[in-house]
Amino acid sequence: MKDAFGIPQSLLILGGTSEIGLATARRMIARRTRTVWLAGRPSLALETAADGLRTLGADVRTVDFDALDPASHEETLGKVFAEGDIDMVLLAFGVLGDQARDEAAPLAAVRVAQTNYTGAISAGLVCAGALQTQGHGSLVVLSSVAGERARRANFIYGSSKAGLDSFAQGLGDAMHGTGVQVMIVRPGFVRSKMTAGLEETPLATTPDAVALAIELGLRRRSEAVWVPGAMRVVMSALRHLPRPLFRRLPV
Numbered sequence: 001m002k003d004a005f006g007i008p009q010s011l012l013i014l015g016g017t018s019e020i021g022l023a024t025a026r027r028m029i030a031r032r033t034r035t036v037w038l039a040g041r042p043s044l045a046l047e048t049a050a051d052g053l054r055t056l057g058a059d060v061r062t063v064d065f066d067a068l069d070p071a072s073h074e075e076t077l078g079k080v081f082a083e084g085d086i087d088m089v090l091l092a093f094g095v096l097g098d099q100a101r102d103e104a105a106p107l108a109a110v111r112v113a114q115t116n117y118t119g120a121i122s123a124g125l126v127c128a129g130a131l132q133t134q135g136h137g138s139l140v141v142l143s144s145v146a147g148e149r150a151r152r153a154n155f156i157y158g159s160s161k162a163g164l165d166s167f168a169q170g171l172g173d174a175m176h177g178t179g180v181q182v183m184i185v186r187p188g189f190v191r192s193k194m195t196a197g198l199e200e201t202p203l204a205t206t207p208d209a210v211a212l213a214i215e216l217g218l219r220r221r222s223e224a225v226w227v228p229g230a231m232r233v234v235m236s237a238l239r240h241l242p243r244p245l246f247r248r249l250p251v
């Protein structure tokens with residue numbers, strides 16, 4: 001059960017090596033979280049991440065999870081929920097892709113969409129259903145400002161996040177009144193391994209800042225948070241810019 005401040009006792013991270021996910025886990029463990037499940041593709045990085053959280057005093061378990069294998073989600077995630085209540089699920093998996101390469105290789109582009117969007121649909125529905133059965137819990141979805149308006153420079157990733165964001169909004173409405181909260185997180189550029197080597201965009205932020213925003217959002221029972229907060233205003237302006245103008249922006 002979450003405490004009065006919305007901090008979960010148990011946390012499931014889908015995308016167990018995500019830097020944003022792990023920063024969130026560290027923050028939650030420092031508050032109250034005792035049990036952490038890291039769901040991800042089996043790797044040394046996943047085990048190292050689990051060991052790192054164990055040194056902070058949490059009971060950490062790993063479970064195989066591949067966003068690209070939606071047929072397995074019900075069984076694998078069902079096993080996690082069968083072990084005990086999960087107070088918070090963080091949907092943190094995703095790939096950025098390589099826009100130029102993916103435009104020339106449609107199957108690679110489809111893989112980005114299948115990971116970020118359709119993979120999240122099956123995992124999101126399975127988790128939301130399990131949380132609903134419990135009667136409580138939060139599903140926190142890492143969307144992106146990239147989904148708010150598709151940019152020439154990354155519209156394959158952006159469109160997958162637009163789909164994810166829209167799905168999460170609808171799921172939040174479906175969960176309304178059930179005791180389950182769906183919170184959408186829309187970060188701008190975050191310095192993590194996903195963006196390593198890329199040129200930073202204005203208002204670049206860190207995994208720790210996203211983790212803090214998640215904590216505050218849970219406390220306030222927010223439906224959506226932008227990181228940094230100023231991104232909300234920026235994106236609101238960008239969304240309404242006429243296309244001929246938007247095209248000329250160096251974004």
Ligand SMILES: NC(=O)c1ccc[n+]([C@@H]2O[C@H](COP(=O)([O-])OP(=O)(O)OC[C@H]3O[C@@H](n4cnc5c(N)ncnc54)[C@H](OP(=O)(O)O)[C@@H]3O)[C@@H](O)[C@H]2O)c1
Nearest residue numbers: 015017018019020041066067093094142144189190192194
């Ligand atoms: N970094 C940013 O600028 C930024 C901005 C806005 C939103 N976001 C979103 O925030 C989330 C976390 O990003 P991050 O910055 O923490 O990136 P990250 O450190 O690169 O983490 C990405 C995670 O996705 C996992 N993943 C990729 N494909 C997968 C698959 N098929 N099945 C299961 N897991 C898979 C990776 O696991 P492996 O270890 O197996 O590869 C890794 O755990 C993503 O959804 C991302 O789109 C990031």
